[in-house]
Amino acid sequence: MAVLAEFFDLALIDLDGVVYVGPDAVPGSVDAIAQSHRLGLRTAFVTNNAGRPASQVADHLRSLGIDVQDEDVVTSAMAAADLLAHRLPAGAAIGIVGGVGVSASVEAAGLRAVAPSSPEAVAILMGFGPDISWRDLAEATYAVAAGALFVATNADRTFPTPRGIAPGSGAFVAAVQEASGVTPLVAGKPEPTLYRNAIDRFEAKNALVIGDRLDTDIAGAINAGLTRLLVLSGICSAKHAVLAPVGQRPDLIAADLQGLVTEQVFIRDIVRSGQQWEHCGWSAHLEDSVVVVTAPARAQGQSADGVDGVRCAAAAAWAQEDQVVDVVGLDR
Numbered sequence: 001m002a003v004l005a006e007f008f009d010l011a012l013i014d015l016d017g018v019v020y021v022g023p024d025a026v027p028g029s030v031d032a033i034a035q036s037h038r039l040g041l042r043t044a045f046v047t048n049n050a051g052r053p054a055s056q057v058a059d060h061l062r063s064l065g066i067d068v069q070d071e072d073v074v075t076s077a078m079a080a081a082d083l084l085a086h087r088l089p090a091g092a093a094i095g096i097v098g099g100v101g102v103s104a105s106v107e108a109a110g111l112r113a114v115a116p117s118s119p120e121a122v123a124i125l126m127g128f129g130p131d132i133s134w135r136d137l138a139e140a141t142y143a144v145a146a147g148a149l150f151v152a153t154n155a156d157r158t159f160p161t162p163r164g165i166a167p168g169s170g171a172f173v174a175a176v177q178e179a180s181g182v183t184p185l186v187a188g189k190p191e192p193t194l195y196r197n198a199i200d201r202f203e204a205k206n207a208l209v210i211g212d213r214l215d216t217d218i219a220g221a222i223n224a225g226l227t228r229l230l231v232l233s234g235i236c237s238a239k240h241a242v243l244a245p246v247g248q249r250p251d252l253i254a255a256d257l258q259g260l261v262t263e264q265v266f267i268r269d270i271v272r273s274g275q276q277w278e279h280c281g282w283s284a285h286l287e288d289s290v291v292v293v294t295a296p297a298r299a300q301g302q303s304a305d306g307v308d309g310v311r312c313a314a315a316a317a318w319a320q321e322d323q324v325v326d327v328v329g330l331d332r
């Protein structure tokens with residue numbers, strides 16, 4: 001058992017579904033970050049969402065009461081602009097399909113942001129933007145099919161909003177990929193670049209990645225060789241966490257960011273007893289390829305966040321050589 005904020009020197013925290021959903025903070029997240037700072041943990045915010053420049057994201061975080069500098073925010077748009085700047089001459093024209101965060105990052109990297117229909121565009125960069133139209137996708141497809149370099153800030157197909165799950169920019173990228181037959185270069189998570197850049201900047205020795213997505217945050221942490229905490233406050237359900245494939249499995253699972261400042265058990269440390277995995281009164285065992293979770297007969301001092309059953313189920317599922325296909329008995 002460990003309090004993570006005392007154990008690690010830097011937290012690389014995802015934003016959507018972890019710190020906030022839409023304009024509002026995830027309950028408990030602001031307090032958890034403040035408590036972590038008091039325990040000596042430094043924080044960087046690492047987002048695949050390319051819709052807003054880092055300074056606007058930092059303003060949003062400050063409006064929620066989080067102590068953050070603009071430089072503590074890194075976005076996939078910044079990584080994409082770096083990627084383009086390494087491959088193209090200074091001042092090259094980049095056709096932008098995305099919001100102001102995408103075009104601002106390109107300009108900041110010494111390139112020129114132009115419309116995707118511009119005959120000057122030598123590359124197309126796609127990222128999040130709330131006003132992307134069919135016409136934009138068509139222009140991007142024409143340019144890519146004609147040989148423009150195709151780059152995406154990120155490949156997230158979905159995105160949590162206050163009203164539910166919405167298409168992410170990866171869904172639009174997929175449309176252009178499908179129509180053009182060209183696969184884009186992807187800059188954001190699960191590529192390890194964003195994490196590595198933040199670690200270098202903070203000169204961190206022992207960083208922890210925190211995210212709500214298996215295929216970007218958690219896979220990216222594995223690609224960067226970092227310890228990873230999955231929180232269940234965003235996209236990923238408890239069941240999806242347990243069914244995570246190899247290459248997308250977290251070391252730790254918590255309900256939300258409060259997991260940083262409460263005692264946590266690593267999934268690998270959950271005790272096997274005979275044919276079952278047990279923790280805080282919960283247990284899980286296998287029936288064919290299904291994990292069956294059993295709740296405690298009565299409260300036995302299980303941790304307050306209510307995910308001990310998920311932790312047991314994950315320990316049982318990930319100990320199997322074959323992929324588990326279902327989980328039953330979870331209460332969340």
Ligand SMILES: [Mg+2]
Binds near residue numbers: 015212213
């Ligand atoms: Mg997220």
